[in-house]
Amino acid sequence: MIGRLSGRLLSKQPPAIMVDVQGVGYEVDVSMNTFCELPALDAPVMLHIHMAVREDGHFLYGFLTESERAAFRQLIKISGIGARMALAVLSGLTVDELAAAIARQDVGCFTRIPGIGKKTAERLMLELKGKLDLVAGQGATRVAGQTTLSDPLQDTIDALVALGYNAKEAQGATKALPAGVSTTDAIRLALKQLSGLK
Helix, strand or coil: CCCEEEEEEEEEECCEEEEEECCEEEEEEECHHHHCCCCCCCCEEEEEEEEEEECCEEEEEEECCHHHHHHHHHHHCCCCCCHHHHHHHHHHCCHHHHHHHHHCCCHHHHHCCCCCCHHHHHHHHHHHCCCCCCCCCCCCCCCCCCCCCCCHHHHHHHHHHHCCCCHHHHHHHHHCCCCCCCHHHHHHHHHHHHHCCC
């Protein structure tokens, strides 16, 4: 099993990236929280990996912090929460925000995420109660930096659609973005708008 990748960042097409490790390119899906903290292309990067083996292939999910990977692993243990939905949760909320939402039983915080209805949100909060206390609030070193892609707004729309928002929602969330905004900032702002955060 692959638990960590250290190499050079080859490409960033949200929510997927490619990391070159001694000449081998690994395709990795990441949360938008991790994506927004990635370094520029060709820079070194280290990711904590969760590897999923299924009949249709091997899939890698990467996180800049161990706490985010731990939260992802707790999420996918819940019936009805797959890897894509877990990434969507961790794209709209940091681990600390997720733990806080569970602690205050904030159903609305989860129902704003595509694919999560009230019943799923309630089950998610019930099954995660007390399980994120150890990982939330853990300081972790991130590799800082960002890169501006050729079309930040289109990349942002593509990222939001990949997370489960429909094209209309994604386009609406990008309309009010300031001119010249980078892809990472655009994704951050759009997710905040879609999740109703101030």
